[in-house]
Amino acid sequence: MKLFCVHERIEARRKLNSLSKEFFRKTIHICTAFVPLGIHFARIPVVCAVAAAGLFYIVCETLRMRGREIPFISDVTAAAARKRDENKFVLGPVTLVVGIVAASLLWDEVPASIGILALAFGDGLASLAGKTFGMVKIPLTQGKTAAGSLTCFGAIFCSAWLVSRDSFLAMSVAVAGAFIEVLPLKDFDNLLIPVLLGGIAQFV
Template sequence: MALNLKGGIALKQYRNSILKELVRKSIHMCSSFVPFFLGIAYEPVIVLLCALLVFYCVSELLRLKGVELPVVAKITAVAARKRDENKFVLGPVTLVIGIVMSALLWNLPAASIGIYALAFGDGLASLCGKLFGRIYIPFTHGKTAAGSLTCFFAVFVSSFCVCRNAAVSFFLALAAMIIEVIPMADLDNVFIPVVIGALAQFFQGCI
């Protein structure tokens, strides 16, 4: 009876963890639309992203004081990791900062590659790692081989769709996989698009 109860609790916790990961990484993958909109209206999109960042920060500060804004606070509560409970949830902040920095620093094709690496590489890596990960990578705070391989293939495919160069796409995918596997908490949201965007722009000058 006790074993069944423990098993039921563990299953419920696992389902909650997967639900949170689905919500969080769905937001990640929605960022893949940003390059399209940047190509249509660059400056308004940058301004809108910055405005959303400010709005989110205000919403989080209010939430911590017990004042919840509709929709935003609910999404935050559903997506927040256990480590974020009763804290300012930093993930969306670093996500927007990474996207905006990549867009401001690099040309559109390179920035697109960096943003796609964040959206699909980092987004799918965590989700697939939780669903299918069985082999854990030492000293990475729970990162899995399945997640890292997913990151590699996602970045390779998305990069190739932009640059049409298999060798460059391979190198970018490898770099993204290495960055993703380093335990940086939410800071990988900044490092992945900025670093991969920088490498993509560098290789554009070499090919």
């Protein structure tokens, strides 16, 4: 009985630690929602600043992998890293930056904003909802949940509609976004979501 209780406590702590890491990661994710506001007022300077931040991260992460810790940056990376990223180059921030920059340069302001907000809220909230409330797993998705997918759909639909005021466009983007999010793409959904959904918003 005591061993069972100890095991339960260890498992509860593990889940809490995993959830806190995910919350921290997705808080950074959701902060990218400020980028559309920036590109509205100063598109090129903001895109350059985001790209520069990405390059700075690559340098810091490369140094970290070689055993040279960078104050604050390495701590943030370690705090946000998933178990699968342990002792590896953490790729998520790189694909996040590339996705945002690509969407900003490829599409007009409104479609680019829709793609970036879909990444910020759709993908960001889906993971949190899945880890917190996800009881029903979707087969062949490496652990994705129905709660996460529904949250992703709702968040993308709402953000796309608020930007475009077009229900058909918002529905199209939300369906595509929920489909992409449920695929086991790991960190590459950060790249595909803003670019592909921005493209859909551009041409629908």
